[in-house]
Amino acid sequence: MTTHPFENLDPAQTVQVLPRHLAGPGTVDPRTAWAFPFDEGWPFAQTDEGPAAAFSPCLRLQTTYDPQPDTPGKGTWTINAHRAPFTPPNWRITFDATTPVELLHEVHTELLDLYLEDRYSDQDRLFHDETAPHEAYVPLLTSGWSHDVKTDGTQTFLTPEGLGGVRHRYAISGTSGPAWRFWGGYPSEPHWRARFSVGTPTMLVAAFAVSLISTEPLRRTVQDVPVHTRRALYIATTTAKQSHGNTPVAPPPPAPVSGRTH
Template identity: 80%
Template sequence: MTHPFENLDPAQTLKVLPRHLAGPGEVDPHTVWAFPFDDGWHLHPADEGMVFATSPCARLWTRFDPEPEKRGKGTWTISANRIPFGPNAWQITFDATTPVELLHDVHAELLDLYLEDRHSDQDRLFQDETAPHEAYAPLLSHGWSHDVKTNGTQTFLTPEGLGGVQHRYAIRDSSGPAWRAWGGYPSEPHWRAHFSFGTPTTLVAAFTASLISTEPLHRTVQDVPAHTRRALYVATTTAKQPHGNTPVAPPPPAPASGRTR
């Protein structure tokens, strides 16, 4: 089956949609982490490319652990502790193959929550009152399907079926993730994300808003996963195509909801 990438040079830069199939992009903690390191946040390089960032209160920490030999190429982790260096109250993990723009938007929302709590009497990092539907309703308005199971889970799938978000709406066992997401074929996803029980729903909502955003992502042809390219749209190209004119498909028309950063 042909696709818009068929005759393009591997190094050519494109703008593509949907985001969940775009590939990871340039993996750089300085791009992903929106933290003010000149205002009390700390950056801690470690061995073998691992790097940590911690909040001034030492209750929030994030980590990037590259493992290029593994399928997910490593892990991005966000953890929150009610007391400095205490046990995790909640945790989010992403494969390193997750699009970096989604990672950036979640970390930017994390910083917003931290600053709101710091300058008020709120504690939304641990007592967030955002309703779950604020995270999944935008998916429905964007054409995603919805399947509810009697085991307490509901699953939302992308229109082309190559990505999804699952929510445990009836949590009886807090040991597993309350939310999980993936991009690609469910049996062989490009990336996976897990949000533990207790994770602020505001962070999940920031993730889903970024996931369905219609702002295209910059990628080179060689960075886009090959076996799902047929489902991608090329919004624009930034260099002359080397082998004639390849059709350019329009992006999906529905706008995304959520905050604009």
């Protein structure tokens, strides 16, 4: 009995799938994920073992990739922002290495946009972003996510199928713990987690959220799609001949098409 649309596909076959939060990490390439102008003075280095790092020319932004294949999250992507070089970071974003790489790309693209806006203006949006939190979570609500507010200062948004979510600390006392926490998969054992610390520009959170709910499918091989949540995935298209019979191609779930935040 077929229990999910991948049942009769060859493991090496390439498919395009939705929703994005269940697609798996995709092909990891730090240069592609970071999308920085490395030919314009952005230092980049990567060891033969895989760890990589990149910096803004002013050294106030640092982004790193630390693969750890034997850990549940397979390693960590980290963004640190410093008011001055070589000082403790003012805010930090961390992603499990199992986070879909396309979502990482959108956050780093938005980060570069903010950096360039600050560089060529008198703004300092990397450290004084006045964007309201609802800019990050309203797109989730318009895409059918549920919303639960608690009196402990947190609100939680869950995907329609319950296999992904966002927790936002709307009442923040102190700076310990993330202001925003995203995950994909079962809450007790998610495929990936992303954490945005207090002080992180809301525009970066919004860029991640908008990419997360986008209805543009992600390209994956069948073997790279997480097994335990395949029943909740849709195949938008297949790009190679199926090896075992014909599996119906399910339409993507109805949702508004979301683009970049700006």
